[in-house]
Amino acid sequence: MPTYTVTVATGNQWFAGTDDYIYITLMGTGQCSERTLLDKPMYNDFERGAVDSYDVTVGEDLGEIVLVKIEKNKYWVQDDWYCRYITVKTPGGEYLEFPCFHWLVDEKEVVLRDGRARLCQNEKTMIAKKHRQQELDMRRRTYKWQEWQPGFPMSIDADKHKDLPRDIQFDSEKGVDFVLNYSKAIENLCVNQFMHMFQSSWSDFADFERIFVRIKNTISEYVMEHWKEDFMFGYQFLNGCNPVVLQKCTKLPDKFPVTHEMVAFCLERDLTLEEEIEAGNIYIADYEVLEGITPNSTDPCTMQYLAAPICLLYRTVGSKILPLAIQLSQVPGENAPIFLPSDSQDDWLIAKIWVRSADFHVHQTITHLLRTHLMSEMFGVAMFRHLPAVHPVYKLLVPHIRYTIAINTKAREQLICKFGIFDKANGTGGGGHVQLIQKAMKTLTFKSLCFPDSIKARNMESVEELPTYFFRDDGNKVWDATKSFVSDVVNIYYASDAVVQKDEEIQAFVKDVFNFGMQASESCEFPESLKTQEELTEYLTVVIFTASSQHAAVNFGQYDWCSWIPNAPSTMRKPPPTEKGVADVKLIIESLPDRGRSCWHLGAVWALSQFQENELYLGMYPDEHFIEQPVKEAMKKFRKVLAGISTLIKLRNQGKRLPYYYMSPDKIPNSVAV
Numbered sequence: 001m002p003t004y005t006v007t008v009a010t011g012n013q014w015f016a017g018t019d020d021y022i023y024i025t026l027m028g029t030g031q032c033s034e035r036t037l038l039d040k041p042m043y044n045d046f047e048r049g050a051v052d053s054y055d056v057t058v059g060e061d062l063g064e065i066v067l068v069k070i071e072k073n074k075y076w077v078q079d080d081w082y083c084r085y086i087t088v089k090t091p092g093g094e095y096l097e098f099p100c101f102h103w104l105v106d107e108k109e110v111v112l113r114d115g116r117a118r119l120c121q122n123e124k125t126m127i128a129k130k131h132r133q134q135e136l137d138m139r140r141r142t143y144k145w146q147e148w149q150p151g152f153p154m155s156i157d158a159d160k161h162k163d164l165p166r167d168i169q170f171d172s173e174k175g176v177d178f179v180l181n182y183s184k185a186i187e188n189l190c191v192n193q194f195m196h197m198f199q200s201s202w203s204d205f206a207d208f209e210r211i212f213v214r215i216k217n218t219i220s221e222y223v224m225e226h227w228k229e230d231f232m233f234g235y236q237f238l239n240g241c242n243p244v245v246l247q248k249c250t251k252l253p254d255k256f257p258v259t260h261e262m263v264a265f266c267l268e269r270d271l272t273l274e275e276e277i278e279a280g281n282i283y284i285a286d287y288e289v290l291e292g293i294t295p296n297s298t299d300p301c302t303m304q305y306l307a308a309p310i311c312l313l314y315r316t317v318g319s320k321i322l323p324l325a326i327q328l329s330q331v332p333g334e335n336a337p338i339f340l341p342s343d344s345q346d347d348w349l350i351a352k353i354w355v356r357s358a359d360f361h362v363h364q365t366i367t368h369l370l371r372t373h374l375m376s377e378m379f380g381v382a383m384f385r386h387l388p389a390v391h392p393v394y395k396l397l398v399p400h401i402r403y404t405i406a407i408n409t410k411a412r413e414q415l416i417c418k419f420g421i422f423d424k425a426n427g428t429g430g431g432g433h434v435q436l437i438q439k440a441m442k443t444l445t446f447k448s449l450c451f452p453d454s455i456k457a458r459n460m461e462s463v464e465e466l467p468t469y470f471f472r473d474d475g476n477k478v479w480d481a482t483k484s485f486v487s488d489v490v491n492i493y494y495a496s497d498a499v500v501q502k503d504e505e506i507q508a509f510v511k512d513v514f515n516f517g518m519q520a521s522e523s524c525e526f527p528e529s530l531k532t533q534e535e536l537t538e539y540l541t542v543v544i545f546t547a548s549s550q551h552a553a554v555n556f557g558q559y560d561w562c563s564w565i566p567n568a569p570s571t572m573r574k575p576p577p578t579e580k581g582v583a584d585v586k587l588i589i590e591s592l593p594d595r596g597r598s599c600w601h602l603g604a605v606w607a608l609s610q611f612q613e614n615e616l617y618l619g620m621y622p623d624e625h626f627i628e629q630p631v632k633e634a635m636k637k638f639r640k641v642l643a644g645i646s647t648l649i650k651l652r653n654q655g656k657r658l659p660y661y662y663m664s665p666d667k668i669p670n671s672v673a674v
Contacts, residue, residue: 002057004065005089008038010046011082013171017048017564018072018081018104024054025069026088028062029125035071046081065096066127068112072104080105080166084623086112097627101388103166103327105619110136115627117392120491120505135388136505143384145516147329148412151438152515153370153378161410166484168384170406200595204585208565208598216346222657227567230341233352234313234321235468237285239660241554241561241568242363243471246321247458249277249284249312256284256310257332258325262340264325264554268317276314280465283313283321287358289366289439291330296429296571298419304427307576309355319467326351328576335578346583353588354576357427359570360562363554365433366440367415372551374437375406375449376401376672378517379543386509392493393506395625396486396540400547403673423591425600427571446526449542451479453549470652471553474663477645478618479548481665483541485638490537492630497532506530510539548618552668559609563602569593570601608674618668642666 005300006024016414022045026033038054045052068086083100090096097115104110111131123129142165146157158164202208202450207225226232237246252258252273260273267276285615290308297304312325322341328351329336339351380401387394416422416433428436447453455461455472463473494500501507507529514526530536562568574591577583593601616622619639626632642665653659661667 001057001059002061002091004033004058004062005053006038006056007051007087007089008046009051009084009086010048011084013047013082014081015080015171017050017551018046018079020075020079021073022046022081023071023073024056025071026056026062026065027067027069028065028126029127030061030063030630033058033062052339061091061239065090065114066125067131068098069109070100070104070259071107072103073107078106080145083110085115089500097624099623099625101623101625103641105166113176113390116390117391117395117493117626117628117631119392119499119503121499121502132388132390136386137389140385143381145381147519149434149437151441152434153374154381155377155412156381156405156409157376158409160413161406164406164409168401168405170275170403170410176545183336185486190625201590202595202598203564204589217596218657218659219557222565223561223567224466224564227564228349230322230352231320233323233356235658236359236561237283237313237321237358238469239471239658241372241557242359243469243553244367244454244458245287246283246313247285247460248280249282250459251284251546252277252312253284253310253330255330256312256325256327256338258312258338260326262338263312263314263324266314266322266341278307280459280462281315282324283315285311285355287355287362288330288362289436290358293361293428293432293435293439294430296423296427296432296604298423300428302573304571304573305575306361306427306572307354307358309351309358309576311355315465318429319465323352323355324432326355328354331342337578337580339580342378343580344583346585346588347577347580350577350583350588350591352394353566353569353591354572356567357572360570361426361428361432361436361567365428365436368551368554369433370409370437370440371444371449372419372554373404373408373672374548376404376543376547376551378513379403379547382509382512382517386505386512388505389625391505392626392631393509393540396489397543398625399621399623400544402616402669402671403612404547407673421600421604424571425597425604432630441521442523445524449546449550450538451475451545470660471663474645474649474660475549477648478642478663478665478668479541481543481638481641482545482549482618482643483537483639485538485634486544487533488634488637489631490533490540491523492628492634494533494536500530500533500536505535527539549663549667551672553662555674556609556611556663556667558605562605565598565601566592566636568605570604571597611669612673615673616670617667617668620670 003415004026022038023035024038033056065088077245081104083102083104085100086098088096098112098113099115102110112232132561144157145154148155161169217497263273287308290306293306295304295306307328308330309326309328311322311323314324326339329334339347341348383394383397383401414420422433458474510530512530514520518524518526530539569592570591572591619637619642646664646666649661649664653661
């Protein structure tokens with residue numbers, strides 16, 4: 001009688017093993033095997049990390065094995081099981097691979113296709129077509145859209161982490177509990193001693209160092225030592241946490257009436273301000289998006305304030321970027337003086353602090369939360385709804401969606417919800433962060449997620465003009481490497497533009513992102529369909545780059561750049577000055593976050609900058625969703641290119657007190673998971 005050898009691999013994560021009964025059914029083109037219990041007497045099957053083999057004997061040859069059905073039945077109490085893959089050795093000696101990478105919960109079954117990726121138009125058997133449709137029907141019932149706040153990109157329909165499908169939950173929810181992690185961070189950083197003085201101000205700048213003892217590193221120490229300097233202020237626009245705001249100034253806006261006489265003493269080229277602008281030496285950072293945002297009022301005992309400043313910057317002969325003029329309001333006039341480097345030290349310093357605070361809010365809410373976290377979740381939900389596991393694009397994207405929906409759900413549950421942690425420390429808490437995202441959504445476009453286009457849109461692409469814009473240089477390298485890898489995979493499965501156009505599932509995926517994810521906003525200019533291999537390649541590159549490289553660039557530097565509180569105030573407790581000559585150290589200290597909010601802020605940037613345990617970095621694909629050799633070769637090539645980029649970055653950083661490594665591939669996680 002024909003015998004098939006079935007090998008079953010259990011996952012390595014916590015609680016992956018099971019004591020429940022596991023059954024298998026082999027479904028062939030000829031017939032199906034009997035439902036067979038996989039069990040070895042006197043042997044503990046399906047332990048965490050185990051690979052177990054069993055013989056399945058049938059009456060007749062089953063023909064080509066098309067599907068494998070796994071069922072789990074309760075032994076004593078329900079015991080979830082994570083299956084990595086199943087292989088089947090046929091009586092003729094052929095090995096078939098069936099990737100799984102699913103949790104089996106309760107008494108639900110999982111039906112697997114073999115590991116070869118297939119487009120929907122290439123399915124030849126009715127049983128395969130039916131399975132494909134059934135999988136998508138089930139997914140759409142499981143992964144539903146929800147509008148968490150009006151005007152937001154749509155997200156998963158789940159209020160709590162525990163409500164999510166088991167496959168996309170964290171292995172251990174405890175590890176991503178924001179309240180627990182922030183409390184742990186505050187304790188580890190030895191700042192809990194200040195919490196009882198929650199609303200009291202620090203005494204002076206040196207007093208801030210008392211909470212800085214346990215968090216020093218190369219960059220944060222340098223920031224603490226040099227944060228008052230114009231060079232440090234300007235450098236952060238290039239390589240700090242938020243290196244996406246600065247743009248070349250081609251014309252001074254009427255709302256910012258800076259004159260040549262105001263700044264002449266700062267200009268080095270014997271040119272007028274207008275001539276410097278024409279020569280491409282003037283840059284601007286405009287935080288207009290903060291205009292009208294409601295400051296945090298959740299604490300009736302502490303007033304908090306926001307501003308929408310405009311900052312003009314100058315590229316020196318040595319290509320440094322230095323601040324030239326700052327206006328703390330979008331409306332010019334007597335109550336909106338233009339602060340200059342020639343003003344008193346305290347006037348100039350408080351103006352720069354207000355810009356840094358505005359930059360912090362834009363970074364946290366728009367650059368970080370909206371443009372990486374929420375965008376990646378949107379792509380992920382649409383992927384689960386429209387791409388079956390056998391689809392090559394599902395196989396390509398799923399490593400880059402790992403834990404993203406879970407971390408965002410946890411954030412909505414504890415971090416950015418009403419009375420959440422965000423409200424405790426941030427000036428945009430209490431609803432201001434919601435308003436910010438609603439405003440930012442009106443100008444978010446698909447092309448702004450394409451890294452080279454985003455750089456060009458700000459006229460920041462010239463290496464000669466800005467030789468130390470490492471975010472741009474490293475980002476371009478990683479973008480090109482990612483796009484080349486995606487192109488290699490796309491070309492394996494899509495022989496022509498016509499094949500792209502005929503792929504109903506990929507078209508449905510893209511359309512769902514536009515219609516539901518972006519709520520059919522015409523201003524977003526997200527494509528509703530894809531017509532060419534190049535368009536598909538660019539689209540998938542955006543998905544992967546946003547989830548990996550862009551998120552890494554704007555997330556993991558928070559500890560470095562924001563742990564020194566005066567450099568990145570999470571809130572301001574005095575209104576922005578409306579005249580010169582009133583600022584002194586006392587006003588500055590009283591404007592900065594109090595002790596309690598400083599501690600919450602410090603715990604937040606520490607926790608958010610930590611990598612996950614067992615982090616998977618760009619190019620690492622331990623779960624073999626693809627079994628085809630050409631794709632494995634493409635992955636190998638991708639890893640080689642990424643390793644070369646990492647080596648170049650490491651060499652450049654040698655000996656630097658301000659190394660830039662956020663875009664180094666060996667420090668870029670595959671997905672948004674923190």
